[in-house]
Amino acid sequence: xxxxxxxxxxxxxxxxxxxxxxxxxxxxxxRWAERVQHHPDISIQWNRVTFSLTTHDAGGIxxxxxxxxxxxxxxAARRD
Amino acid sequence: xxxxxxxxxxxxxxxxxxxxxxxxxxxxxxRWAERVQHHPDISIQWNRVTFSLTTHDAGGIxxxxxxxxxxxxxxAARRD
Numbered sequence: 001x002x003x004x005x006x007x008x009x010x011x012x013x014x015x016x017x018x019x020x021x022x023x024x025x026x027x028x029x030x031r032w033a034e035r036v037q038h039h040p041d042i043s044i045q046w047n048r049v050t051f052s053l054t055t056h057d058a059g060g061i062x063x064x065x066x067x068x069x070x071x072x073x074x075x076a077a078r079r080d
Numbered sequence: 081x082x083x084x085x086x087x088x089x090x091x092x093x094x095x096x097x098x099x100x101x102x103x104x105x106x107x108x109x110x111r112w113a114e115r116v117q118h119h120p121d122i123s124i125q126w127n128r129v130t131f132s133l134t135t136h137d138a139g140g141i142x143x144x145x146x147x148x149x150x151x152x153x154x155x156a157a158r159r160d
Contacts, residue, residue, distance in 0.1 A: 019110070021104075026106065027103065033099070043121070046119050
């Protein structure tokens with residue numbers, strides 16, 4: 001399943017091959033997040049990574065989150 | 081505060097300077113975890129990183145978790 005809205009947040013979980021695959025995706029997304037200065041909450045459970053997006057200033061999901069979600073999908077598709 | 085036991089897990093939250101500081105600590109701990117093949121659950125909220133340790137095979141906290149917790153403390157103390 002893709003992104004779901006939950007309590008004012010946009011969330012998606014990706015399943016990678018293993019822990020190192022998960023860590024690589026986190027780094028890829030992390031570098032992008034730093035570049036655009038919009039940082040998702042991230043949780044890693046071995047090979048699973050969950051990104052949780054919200055715009056704190058706005059108190060909910062905004063266009064910045066939708067844009068970041070699309071970019072995370074692109075980065076995840078490029079996974080090695 | 082240091083590590084606390086919660087629902088069969090050992091947990092600690094570290095506060096870093098910023099998101100990139102948090103990501104660096106995650107990578108440092110991640111590389112160690114991979115080396116010893118014992119992986120904590122990790123959650124990142126901008127400059128805060130929470131590690132949650134348990135030994136799934138044993139259904140609770142074991143010496144492996146205590147050892148990993150000590151190593152995480154060492155890696156976090158070395159933060160740049």
